[in-house]
Amino acid sequence: MKKVLEGSQAVAEAVRLAKVQVISAYPITPQTHIVEILSDYVATGRMNAKYLRVESEHSCMAALIGAQSAGVRTFTATCSQGLALMHELLHWAAGARLPIVMGEVNRALAPGWNIWCDQTDSLAQRDTGWMQLYCEDSQEVLDATILAYRLAERVNLPTMVVLDAFYLSHTYEPVDVPEQEEVDRFLPPYKPAFTLDPGHPYSLSPLVTPNAYMEMRHDIALAMEDALAIFDEVEGEFARIMGRRYGAVEEIDTDDADVIFVTSGAVTSTVRLVLEELRSRGEKVGALKIKLFRPFPTEAVRRALSKGRKAVVVDRNYSFGASGIFAQEVRAALCNAPGHPPVFGYIAGLGGRDITTQMLSHIYFEVKESEAPLRESVWVGRQEVNRAT
Amino acid sequence: METPTALQNVLYMPRTFATTESNKTGAWRFLRPRYEEKTSPCGAACPAGEDIARIEMLITQGAFKEAWETILMENPLPGVCGRVCYHPCEGRCNRREFDAAVAIHSLERFLADAAARNETKPALPRQPAAGRRIAIIGAGPAGLSAAWFLNILGYETDIFEAMPAAGGMTRWGIPAYRLPEAALSAEIARIEAQGVRIHTGETVTAARFEEMRKSYDALFLGCGHWRGLSLDIPGATGVGVEEGLSFLRDIRGGVRRDIPGVSAVIGGGNTAIDVARTIIRRGGRAIIVYRRRREDMPAFAEETRSAQEEGVELRELLAPVRIDAAAGGCVLTLQPMTVVGQDQDGRGKIVPAAAAPVRIAAQRVFTAAGAGTAAPWHEPPASGASGAVLALSHCVLLQDDRGAPVVYGGDLAARDKNVTQAIASGKQAALALDVLFRHGVGSVRERLASCVVGHGPALSLEIYLGGPRRERNAHIVTYEEINADYFQYEPRLVQPRLLIEERHSSFDEIELKISAHTAMREAGRCFHCGICNNCDNCYLFCPDVAILRARDMTDRHIDYDYCKGCGLCVVECPRNAMTLEEETP
């Protein structure tokens, strides 16, 4: 059924449809709409779930680790500082092989206080063992959230569904909300691979000596590798029921493109507009949308980008002392591919600044006219600053 | 269709599937705890060697029969001893240092009374018949005890008693208010039921004695000190002067006789006290006259105290000089004495004081100044004319070519003459004879030394027979070795007693019965020094789950595979029934 929903509402609808049993959350702007709606669903009986109104994000993730270990489907949403506070337990959830699903609204990290869009918060958690799905619009948010449960429970690793602060979380769009029956067909009740059970008393997450730790880590690595194929498989099933499919990456007009934009999140929609405009002027430009950031779809990225002469990554994030994080990942994916194109890195839209079509056109022409990148990262749209005060 | 993956349901993750029991942490140990029972001070102090700590433990469990049988293994007369023993056990009780000694004698009497009331039959281990007959002369506590233990050891026993009923001094010398006839008779009946033959009214003469030495395999002579010693002063055999022991015997024998007016009793022993208290019950007044001080009196302090409660007057440091007949009775002349230094035996050394003699007018004078053998041949020989004389602590063993070996016991051989020492003597005699028959006289000392309780001198039949008590360390548990934290202050049992007024007119037993509940509570005060009462502290506090218990919760052992030797079990044992020692590599 088509509805006009905020991205936050789309998340909440998906969580309801996924029949999540335990929700734990701590409020942080701009995640609040998600957890308010869920609280209302639980209070009004639209969801049969326990809602833990915990006293911090850290406790929030701890509670989900407890709940998921005791054999139920769980959910939380957070962003920015909250996610950073969870950091320790993000590692824990993955190491404990718990298929927790989280809605992560990309928000800038302080200081100074900034509640607006920036991807650095989620990308900083790339080594925690969580799968990460970056969404372009509210429909994708809803679909990805439902799919995330299926994926996570197949590989026994937690999954983050990432959406842009305000651009998605607080923006109303028409969304096709599937029927419960359709979701039930796609997502069967949770069958945990292990659970805390007095009938089968074992300990979870005990001390592990050097004798076994490395093999356990390797198992997670294997699970992540498997997840690439499983993602495709699960998306296929989703498409059969819902009629929608996104791909781990999406290639847009790449076949004959000289310059290929690499984007993630809502900025992809802006790129689509720019592509339309530039193509109409005869420019050979394409785009690669990366949805699945962990596991990183290296092969798909290589395949797509090797079609072009230049790749340009627009990062709404930054790793200090290095470069934009998507740019790093793309460079890493390409470096062992023979004859790969140069990768131009652009930093744009940090802390909620708009990434405009003009900005993207400017980037395109700059790249088109450069043989090779002069520097790893070019910060676009910077203003003059007055340091005198 | 789900794609099979290597990971589904076979996650290699931090999840356990085994226990820690494959880690043998016993390898860490450098100290080794073990169960080792030790000796309680009460048991070591008991002349009969009773296993008191264990008896009290059984009482707390309500196992009255087992407790009683445990006494009977060491003492055939708990009903007598529970009443008249001077209970040295209580004087050594570790609980004294905490609050007050356990009323051990009351509990002993309780067990005997309960057994008598219920006509309980003891189940005691009897050794296979030895095919030997032993004659015992005198059915006093020594003779009864000798017969009892010889019987358990597999001997046939005949007791010959001159008096019309068995019991010896316990029957004829101790007044009924201390030892009722029924209590004594129940014990004798049980001893007979066990197979001991008692022939009463049979006086054994010297000639018959020699005959018996031919017809029996051994003899025990325990005919006691029956002849009251008379005072060597003018008038000591005159009118109005009576001998205390004979007087007591008459009263016990049923002579109804009033003793009005004032009577003087000369002596400081239990007989003197008994005579004085009997006089009170016969309507008279009694003045005990003693040449030394009150604290030097051989009488049990409690008896003296009771006598005074009942109105007996005690005059100390007065030595009798003469007794003169006077109108309506006699006059006793006494020399005041004074203490200068000490005797060898620790009592005050007395000499006449520079004071005028004291005179006491009395209707009659009773003498209770000691007793001796009735005939010279009762005296144990200093050495054998042709053979061996073995002088033990409580008896003298003679083996010569005139016949079967003879043991002189009871008052004839004991330094301290009382019921419990007589029982100790009978036991020593029985064990000595058994050793003699089995291993020869040369082994007697050594074998007896190996079955003493603690450091002796009391002997234990259970130890002699190789029972579990043999495993105990001779070390006598001190109060410092008790973990007093496990005990609460509890007042000692207050024995209900007859009112003073009731005592004046009656020979009824003064100390009244206690209930089973009271007995169990009093036994619960016992520390059970040195023995395991299954308190489970070792099991409970073991951080390594290394104490294993049998299903019935009684038998415990240490699992040295896991015991790290922390020693907690040993320290938390409230009663020092465990030992911690260095691990031997």
Added chain:
Amino acid sequence: MQLEAMDRELMCSGHVGCPGCGATIAMRFALKTLGEKTIMVLPACCWSVIAGPFPQSSLKIPVIHTAFETGGATASGVRAALDMRGDEETTVVVWAGDGGTFDIGFQALSGAVERNENFIYICYDNEAYMNTGIQRSSSTPYGAWTTTTSGSDWKKLRKKNIVEALVAHRIPYAATANIAYPEDLVRKVRKARETKGSRFLHIYASCPTGWRIPAEMSVRIARMAVQTNIFPLYEVENGIDYTINVKPREYLVREYFKLQGRFRHLSEEDLDQIQGMVNEDWERLLRKAGERA
């Protein structure tokens, strides 16, 4: 003493607890009372090690090891999941040390108790970070040496009164217990198990290694802590009703301090001062329990 259910053994031999470890004694008593239908949440503490390295467990109940500061939160989640699964029979128990309770885990504990989460939180208190090598915690008592309060810098601050902090939450049941008083401890665990909502037990668990005491003295010193009023045994219902459970013999605190290497540096004056503090706290407790006007 004969304790009901004491046959039940849910702890295994072969664990790597130090000889004489009070925390293992506490665990044995608690598990004997709690029984098989228990899920234990185990934040970082000595017991994270004692419970056994993979693939071993020294506990015969399901255990979830969790991050240091998360006892209260993880247990909230486990309970929520059990409720969703319709399992009302299983008891959820957090088993945490003093660091994980008084310090780093205090927020999660406070949050859970404010929400009146339905589980038992047991803090076994060995009065310092023992697993990491005897560093001071807010539970370390006044006067103690630790590796981070050494020499003349011994701790000159009071131990946090954790039970009072929990009582301030109006927790349905809070109690102190001590390994030297198994009957009292077992009764409290049972009472906690039978109470609904948040329940907190503060168990004194001596540490021979960290306190510099002989292993065999572990229980004796624990008992002394009660007898000196240093660690009174009491319980509080609904944050209001105080009951003192064991009447102490009121030994002087000296008797307790002189047995332990961690207090060896204290002077007679220091001990007098500590006696004063203990007396003051005890009087305060007596007033709360209505035993003093």
